[in-house]
Amino acid sequence: MQNTAVQVNNFQRQAKRSAIVLAGFTFLCGALVLVGWQFDIDFFKRPIAGLVAMNPLTALCFILSSAAMVLITGGNFNGRWRFAGYLLAWLVLIAGCIKVAQLAGHSNTGIDTLLFPARLEKDVVGNVSNRMAPNTAANFILTALALLLLNRKTRTGHVPAQALALFIAAMGMLSLMGYLYNVRVFYGVLAYIPMAIHTAVCFLLLAVAILSVRSSEGFMLHLSGSHPGSVIARKLIPAAVIIPVALGFLKAIAEWRGLITPDFASAVIILLNMFILLGLVWYNARELNREDVNRRHAEEQMRMANKELESFSYSVSHDLRAPLRAIHGYTKILKEDYTASLDNDAQKMMDSVMANAIKMGQLIDDLLAFSRIGRKELLQKDIDMNALVTEVCREIIPPEQLTRINLVLNPLSPASGDREVIKQVWVNLVSNAVKYSRHHHQPVVEIGCSAVGHEVIYYVRDNGAGFDMRYADKLFGVFQRLHSQSEFEGTGVGLAIVERIITRHQGRVWAEAKINQGATFYFALPVLQSLN
Numbered sequence: 001m002q003n004t005a006v007q008v009n010n011f012q013r014q015a016k017r018s019a020i021v022l023a024g025f026t027f028l029c030g031a032l033v034l035v036g037w038q039f040d041i042d043f044f045k046r047p048i049a050g051l052v053a054m055n056p057l058t059a060l061c062f063i064l065s066s067a068a069m070v071l072i073t074g075g076n077f078n079g080r081w082r083f084a085g086y087l088l089a090w091l092v093l094i095a096g097c098i099k100v101a102q103l104a105g106h107s108n109t110g111i112d113t114l115l116f117p118a119r120l121e122k123d124v125v126g127n128v129s130n131r132m133a134p135n136t137a138a139n140f141i142l143t144a145l146a147l148l149l150l151n152r153k154t155r156t157g158h159v160p161a162q163a164l165a166l167f168i169a170a171m172g173m174l175s176l177m178g179y180l181y182n183v184r185v186f187y188g189v190l191a192y193i194p195m196a197i198h199t200a201v202c203f204l205l206l207a208v209a210i211l212s213v214r215s216s217e218g219f220m221l222h223l224s225g226s227h228p229g230s231v232i233a234r235k236l237i238p239a240a241v242i243i244p245v246a247l248g249f250l251k252a253i254a255e256w257r258g259l260i261t262p263d264f265a266s267a268v269i270i271l272l273n274m275f276i277l278l279g280l281v282w283y284n285a286r287e288l289n290r291e292d293v294n295r296r297h298a299e300e301q302m303r304m305a306n307k308e309l310e311s312f313s314y315s316v317s318h319d320l321r322a323p324l325r326a327i328h329g330y331t332k333i334l335k336e337d338y339t340a341s342l343d344n345d346a347q348k349m350m351d352s353v354m355a356n357a358i359k360m361g362q363l364i365d366d367l368l369a370f371s372r373i374g375r376k377e378l379l380q381k382d383i384d385m386n387a388l389v390t391e392v393c394r395e396i397i398p399p400e401q402l403t404r405i406n407l408v409l410n411p412l413s414p415a416s417g418d419r420e421v422i423k424q425v426w427v428n429l430v431s432n433a434v435k436y437s438r439h440h441h442q443p444v445v446e447i448g449c450s451a452v453g454h455e456v457i458y459y460v461r462d463n464g465a466g467f468d469m470r471y472a473d474k475l476f477g478v479f480q481r482l483h484s485q486s487e488f489e490g491t492g493v494g495l496a497i498v499e500r501i502i503t504r505h506q507g508r509v510w511a512e513a514k515i516n517q518g519a520t521f522y523f524a525l526p527v528l529q530s531l532n
Helices: 002-039 056-073 079-105 117-122 134-148 160-181 197-213 218-224 228-256 262-337 344-375 385-396 419-436 469-474 494-504
Strands: 381-383 406-409 415-417 444-452 455-462 508-513 519-526
Touching: 002 056, 002 197, 056 079, 056 134, 056 197, 079 134, 134 160, 134 197, 160 197, 160 218, 160 228, 218 228, 228 262, 262 344, 381 419, 385 406, 385 419, 415 419, 415 519, 419 444, 419 455, 419 494, 419 519, 469 508, 494 508, 494 519
Parallel strands: 406 444
Antiparallel strands: 381 415, 444 455, 455 519, 508 519
């Protein structure tokens, strides 16, 4: 599992690097086209003689779009560079909108003839001088919008830029298929000049770059994840694109040269597609079966490990407790019976021995509780969080402390889970809030929640000691403490128990804090199905 996670992380990092490379290719293509127009190099303007050349404005928009994507997504760029990237995207959007408005109003703004106007008038395809194609302008509008929304995400986790990228890719692929199979309606709109073939390629590159740069979010997560479906999808997508295109191209060549009749060619293509698809189905079935065998083997090993863990827990519970009780008991007897003959240093040492024996017992109890949480079967029921939190506060905060603590209990939404286990979460978090705010002259503990998307986020906030956010990743580890034992007692297992409980409920937990300004611990649980 760890190797798979590492592979997924590597894949996602490689996808982001590939996005930058694809944007670089698009930038280079636009630059070469402008060089071609400047120095009249026809190969740079049109890679295949006789086809339409890329308009200079189109080339400039590709340069701007590529640069915008790199500036917006570059991890080493500050806010000023990102602002420049958004500005470039706005320029592309304005250019595309002006061209579409020109076509809709049958006017001539001349925006796509500002560069090299004399040479554009001489470059005629189908009695039409070189201009930006309507489908090219529309695609630039989609590209600019995708770039402007590239770092945005909806509450449900969707990335709008990825949906726009699919439309960009579809229009680019449609134009390429039109050139490949000689279907002009695919790459041209009515009598207007058609989209150039390398324009279609650049749109495809940009679309793939936009999809790849955020492959760990949105629907792309289903392709870059570690689940078997994601792994299979990454293997099938190239085949799903390449095989039909290649077979269709071979069929078209054979028909154009008169080697086979259209009916026979169609039958051969159908049979080849069937054989190839059946082969892919068999291959993926074999891979899934192998994965299933490995999973069952891992589950059996886990069951055996759990049995060994239960045996270890039993040993810890009985074999370690007895020596600890003996140490604590005999030390207490020594202190009580021989106090007169012991000096102050000896008595302090015996107090230290007893205190450490008690602390060791607490550590054993917490470790046993931590291990039991992972094995306990959860009983999913609707939980009245208001009643549960009130019960917890009544149990763990003595009445004399309530007069000193400003306890704020906001209304809490219900949740689904194991009530007794979730109660342990509240006990740990509220206890921590009370403990770490006790040195404040006016301790405040606030409990509340908010509904965001498909989950309810609960929080426990205090105005106590807080902690340094640089070490926030250590909070939920076993025995990880950010304060010394002399400042605040504890074993460092409570928050690890909280994280394990919430994770088993398909939730998440995190914290925010500032030193000496308090801390807020959050945990999120799925919304009740009845409330969806």
